[in-house]
Amino acid sequence: MRNAETGQLTLMGLVIREIQFRKWSFLLAIFAVAVAAAMIFGSEALLRVDQQMTERFLQQKQLETERYIQDHEEQVATTGAKLQDTVRKQMLTLGFNILILPMDVDLSKLHLDGSITATMPYSYAEKLSSSNIVTVNHLLPSVTKRVRWTEQELDVVINGTRGEIPIMHRALKQPMLDAVAPGKMVVGATIQQRLKLALGQKVTLLGREFTISKIQPERGSIEDMSLWIDLAAAQEMLGMQNLIHAILALECECSGDRLSEIRREIAEILPGTQVIERYSQAVTRAEARTESKRAADEALAMAKTDGQATLDRERVQRTALLQKQQALNSMLEPSVIVSTCCVLAVLAFHNFRQRKSEIGLMRALGLGSASILGVFLFKAMLIGALGGFIGVASGIAIIVARILRMRPLVSLPEIWTSASLTAPAAWIPILMILLTVVASWLAAFQAIRQDAAIVLQGE
Amino acid sequence: MLLSLEGLNKVYSTSSTKVQALCDVSLSLSEGDFVAVQGPSGSGKSTLLLTAGTMLAPDSGRVSILDETPYAMPTNMRAAFRAKHIGFVFQQFHLVPYLSVFENIQAASLGLPASKRMTNSKVEQLLEQFGLESRSRHTPSQLSVGERQRCCIARALLNDPKLLLADEPSGSLDESNARIVMQELRRFSQNGGAVLLVTHDSRAAQSADRIVQMQSGVLTC
Numbered sequence: 217m218r219n220a221e222t223g224q225l226t227l228m229g230l231v232i233r234e235i236q237f238r239k240w241s242f243l244l245a246i247f248a249v250a251v252a253a254a255m256i257f258g259s260e261a262l263l264r265v266d267q268q269m270t271e272r273f274l275q276q277k278q279l280e281t282e283r284y285i286q287d288h289e290e291q292v293a294t295t296g297a298k299l300q301d302t303v304r305k306q307m308l309t310l311g312f313n314i315l316i317l318p319m320d321v322d323l324s325k326l327h328l329d330g331s332i333t334a335t336m337p338y339s340y341a342e343k344l345s346s347s348n349i350v351t352v353n354h355l356l357p358s359v360t361k362r363v364r365w366t367e368q369e370l371d372v373v374i375n376g377t378r379g380e381i382p383i384m385h386r387a388l389k390q391p392m393l394d395a396v397a398p399g400k401m402v403v404g405a406t407i408q409q410r411l412k413l414a415l416g417q418k419v420t421l422l423g424r425e426f427t428i429s430k431i432q433p434e435r436g437s438i439e440d441m442s443l444w445i446d447l448a449a450a451q452e453m454l455g456m457q458n459l460i461h462a463i464l465a466l467e468c469e470c471s472g473d474r475l476s477e478i479r480r481e482i483a484e485i486l487p488g489t490q491v492i493e494r495y496s497q498a499v500t501r502a503e504a505r506t507e508s509k510r511a512a513d514e515a516l517a518m519a520k521t522d523g524q525a526t527l528d529r530e531r532v533q534r535t536a537l538l539q540k541q542q543a544l545n546s547m548l549e550p551s552v553i554v555s556t557c558c559v560l561a562v563l564a565f566h567n568f569r570q571r572k573s574e575i576g577l578m579r580a581l582g583l584g585s586a587s588i589l590g591v592f593l594f595k596a597m598l599i600g601a602l603g604g605f606i607g608v609a610s611g612i613a614i615i616v617a618r619i620l621r622m623r624p625l626v627s628l629p630e631i632w633t634s635a636s637l638t639a640p641a642a643w644i645p646i647l648m649i650l651l652t653v654v655a656s657w658l659a660a661f662q663a664i665r666q667d668a669a670i671v672l673q674g675e
Numbered sequence: 676m677l678l679s680l681e682g683l684n685k686v687y688s689t690s691s692t693k694v695q696a697l698c699d700v701s702l703s704l705s706e707g708d709f710v711a712v713q714g715p716s717g718s719g720k721s722t723l724l725l726t727a728g729t730m731l732a733p734d735s736g737r738v739s740i741l742d743e744t745p746y747a748m749p750t751n752m753r754a755a756f757r758a759k760h761i762g763f764v765f766q767q768f769h770l771v772p773y774l775s776v777f778e779n780i781q782a783a784s785l786g787l788p789a790s791k792r793m794t795n796s797k798v799e800q801l802l803e804q805f806g807l808e809s810r811s812r813h814t815p816s817q818l819s820v821g822e823r824q825r826c827c828i829a830r831a832l833l834n835d836p837k838l839l840l841a842d843e844p845s846g847s848l849d850e851s852n853a854r855i856v857m858q859e860l861r862r863f864s865q866n867g868g869a870v871l872l873v874t875h876d877s878r879a880a881q882s883a884d885r886i887v888q889m890q891s892g893v894l895t896c
C-alpha cells in the first residue's frame with residue numbers, strides 16, 4: 217500500500233500491511249464486533265418487527281371479532297324480524313285479543329258457561345270505532361247467551377256477531393274475520409259431534425232456519441259448545457235489540473304490559489266497561505318470543521364482550537411479552553457493548569504489546585504522537601466499520617429470512633419501512649466504530665505514552 | 676560543530692537501584708568525523724547514542740546538533756528534527772516485521788513531510804549498495820541476520836541524515852559483511868556526515884578516525 221503516484225509508503229499503507237500480517241487477530245476483532253452488531257441489530261430489529269406483527273395481529277383479531285359480531289348481529293336481526301313476523305301472524309290467527317265487557321259481568325260465570333249477564337248499548341261499538349283509539353284494530357260487537365236449543369234439546373252458547381266495524385280514523389283494512397252471514401251458522405266442535413251436523417245442512421234454532429257454513433275445530437273450551445250467527449238475528453232471537461254483550465277487539469297492538477294502556481284508553485272512551493284478555497296464551501308465546509329475542513341479544517352482547525375480552529387479553533399478553541423482550545434488550549445491549557468493549561480492549565492492548573518496538577522505531581524515525589495515535593485509531597475504525605457492516609448485514613439476513621417466512625402476512629419492504637429498520641442498520645455500524653475507537657483508546661494512548669528509548673534499547 | 680555533547684549525566688533509577696549510565700560525558704563530532712565508542716557491556720554506550728539521537732533526555736548537560744538544542748524543542752518539532760537529520764542503526768535492528776525490505780527502508784521517510792520523502796529510486800540505490808536487491812520483497816524474518824543489519828543501515832541512510840548513530844552494526848556479522856558495513860559508514864563520513872559508532876569489537880573500531888572508551892558511564896579518550 218503505497219502512495220498511488222509516487223509509490224511511497226504511507227501511514228495508511230502501514231496499517232493495511234500490519235492488518236495483513238496479523239490478520240487473525242484482526243479477523244477476531246472484526247468477528248467480535250460483527251457478533252455484537254448482529255446481536256444488537258437483531259434484538260432491536262426483532263423487537264421492532266414483533267411490535268409491528270403484534271399490531272397487525274391484534275388489528276386482524278379485532279377485525280375478525282368485529283366481523284363475527286356483525287354477522288351475529290345480522291343473524292339476530294333477521295331472526296328477530298322473522299320472529300316478529302311469526303308473532304304477528306300468530307296474533308292474526310290466534311289473535312291477541314281483548315274482550316270489552318260491561319263492568320258488572322261475572323267473569324267466572326263467563327268462563328264457566330260462556331254466558332254474559334250484563335249488556336251494553338250497541339252504540340258503544342260505534343263510539344269506540346269513531347274514537348281515536350290506537351291500541352286496538354278490529355272491533356267486533358257481539359251478543360253471547362247461553363240458551364236451550366229447544367229443537368235439539370241441547371244447551372248451547374249463542375254468539376251473535378257482525379262484520380267488523382271499521383275504525384274511523386284509519387284506512388279500512390282487510391276485515392279480520394268474516395262476519396257470519398245472515399241465515400248461516402258456525403258451530404263448535406262438540407255441537408257438531410252431538411248433532412252430527414254437516415256443512416251445508418239446514419238446522420232450526422229457536423224457530424229460525426240456518427245453514428251450517430263452518431265447523432270450528434275443537435278448542436277444549438266453552439267455544440266447543442258455542443255457535444255463531446249474524447248479530448242482528450241473534451239480537452232479535454234473544455230479545456236484545458240494540459244491545460250487545462261484548463266487543464271483541466282483534467289484533468291488538470299490544471303485548472304484555474301494554475294491556476294496562478289499552479285498559480286506560482278504553483276506560484276513557486267507554487266508561488262502565490272492563491277489558492279482559494282473550495287468548496292469553498298468545499301473550500305467553502309472544503312473551504316467550506320476546507324472551508328468546510332478548511336472550512339472543514344478550515348472547516350477542518356476551519359475544520361482543522367476550523370477543524373484546526379475548527382481544528384485550530391477547531393485547532395484554534403480547535404487550536407483556538414485548539415489554540419483557542424490551543427489558544431483555546435493554547439489558548442485552550449494554551452487556552453486549554461492555555463485553556465487546558472488553559474483548560476489543562484486550563485485543564488492542566495485545567496489539568500494542570506486539571508493536572512496542574515498531575512504535576519505538578516510529579518515534580526514532582521522527583513520527584509524532586498524532587501519527588502514532590492515528591495508526592492505532594485508524595485500525596480501530598476499520599475494525600468497527602467492517603465488523604459493524606458485516607454484523608448488521610448478517611443481522612439483516614436473519615431478520616429478512618424471518619420476515620420472509622411470515623410472507624403471506626406481510627411484505628418485506630412494507631414491514632421494513634413500518635418497523636423503520638433503516639435507522640438501526642445505519643446507526644449500529646457507527647456505534648461499532650465508536651465502540652472500537654473507545655475500546656482501543658487505552659492501547660493507543662499507551663502507545664504514544666511509552667518511552668521509546670527503553671523499547672529501543674531492549675529486545 | 677555537528678554534534679556537541681557537554682557534561683551529560685543520566686541515571687536510571689528503579690525502585691531498588693540507581694544506575695549511572697552517563698557520567699559527565701562530553702564529546703564533539705564535526706562533519707566527516709567517524710568516532711567509535713568502545714566499552715564493555717552495560718557501560719552506557721547505547722544510552723549515549725539515544726541521548727545524542729534526541730531520543731532520551733539527559734538528566735543534566737547539553738546536547739546540541741547543527742547548533743540547535745533539540746531537547747529544548749517541543750516533542751513534535753524534535754521528532755521532525757530527528758527525522759530530518761539523524762539516522763539510527765539499532766543494536767536490535769527494529770525492522771518492521773510486516774514490511775518488506777523495500778518498505779522497511781521506505782519507512783524511514785514516514786517522519787518527513789510528504790513532499791520531502793525520498794523517492795523509490797533512492798531506495799533501489801540503497802538496496803543495490805547493500806547487496807539487497809534480490810531481497811527487496813522479503814520480510815525481515817526471511818532475512819539472515821547480516822542482511823537485516825544491512826537493511827537497517829540502508830534505512831538509516833535513506834533520508835541523507837547529517838548524523839549517523841550506529842549501535843553495534845557489525846556485532847552479528849561475519850568478517851566480510853562487517854567489512855562492507857564499515858566501508859559504508861566510512862563512505863558516509865567521507866561524504867560530509869558524522870558517524871558515532873558503538874561497538875565492543877576493537878577490530879571494527881579500527882575503521883574509525885577516533886576511538887573513545889566508555890567505562891561505567893564515563894567517557895575517556
Ligand SMILES: Nc1ncnc2c1ncn2[C@@H]1O[C@H](COP(=O)(O)OP(=O)(O)OP(=O)(O)O)[C@@H](O)[C@H]1O
Nearest residue numbers: 670673687694696715716717718719720721722723
Ligand atoms: N531503562 C533502564 N532502566 C534501568 N536501567 C537501565 C535501563 N537501560 C539501561 N539501563 C542500565 O544502564 C546501564 C547502561 O546501559 P546501556 O544499554 O547503555 O549499556 P551498553 O553499554 O549499551 O551495553 P551493551 O554493550 O550490552 O549493549 C546498564 O547497566 C543497564 O542495565
Ligand SMILES: [Mg+2]
Nearest residue numbers: 720721766842
Ligand atoms: Mg547497548
